[in-house]
Amino acid sequence: MGEFGLIGRYFQRAVLQQAGDPAAVALGIGDDAALLEPAPGCQWVISTDSLVQGVHFPEQYCPTDLAYRALAVAVSDLAAMGARPLGFTLALTLPTADEAWLGAFSDGLAQCAVDHRISLIGGDTTRGPLNIGISVHGEVARGRALRRSGARPGDLLCVGGPLGDAAAGLALVLDQPLPAPLDEASRDYLLARFWRPRAQCELGQALQGLASAAMDISDGLLQDAGHLARASGVALHIQGADLPSAPALRHWPARQQLDWMLRGGDDYVLLFSLPVAALAQLGDWPITVIGRVEAGQGVWLDGQPIAGDGGYQHFKESADG
DSSP, X not given: OOHHHHHHHHTSOHXXXXXXXXXXXXXXXXXXXXXXXXXXXXXXXXXXXXXXXXXXXXXXXXXXXXXXXXXXXXXXXXXXXXXXXXXXXXXXXXXXXXXXXXXXXXXHHHHHHHHHTOEEEEEEEEESSOEEEEEEEEEEETTOOOOSSOOOTTOEEEESSOSSHHHHHHHHXXXXXXXXXXXXXHHHHHHHHHHSOOOOXXXXXXXXXXXSEEEEOSSOHHHHHHHHHHHHTOXXXXXGGXXXXXXXXXXXXXXXXXXXXXHOOOOXXXXXXXXXGGGGGGTTOOOEEEEEEESSSEEEETTEEOSSOOOOOTTHHHHHO
């Protein structure tokens, strides 16, 4: 099976091309490029992610889960900006055209596309070591995009969901020793939080006009909070006792739970600052206040400044060496 047969069979599927708003895609797969149709008065929001085996995902994986994760983490960047997803392109490099693998991968991609209402509008396939490149395109009303800058002293610091789940899920994927027996429901929940994160697009859109600054948590709370603090020129004071965790995480000792919540990464929930008066306007959204924004700089935990961030950074070892 050649490149064009591969595309036609696995990626030129109606469910992938029609997962999002059909009015937003004027021309999808089939020509040299796609045509998107943003709503009047909106700005483009564009982001690109590349996933490499052994770096962004383990050597052992299910292609269906891998595809879901690859798209979801890319869409999370749109959520962080308060954008509505429109379309995405896929650049897929494969060592071989394994039809069973491609079928499973295509199914996972379609599931995620439907869940996030985003259509596949084009891409490329090549032969080589496994690499997944996804570019997502969204729209936001002009001047309404959420930014990392803008947090002000007196604001609340909030997160959009539990922390540490994905790190625990990765420990399960890697078959690391468990401190205590783990029931099946907890295991399934944690594995899903790693392999099938849900980008918080609806929450991001609800935060427009309310949040003073926002981003998604991909590299760990402390590291990403550091990015937000630097961009806004403020200090973020986090209260460890207020960090939200799911019941499944509590199978591990408290010290391990806290470390994963602070440094684990891959949770893809939103981190944002919010004026106190705006909190009531968010109604029933499941958000948690974890601290406050104050004058100063850096990230503080329980009144103590954090030296370094402990999150993941590409090329860090080579830079330190």
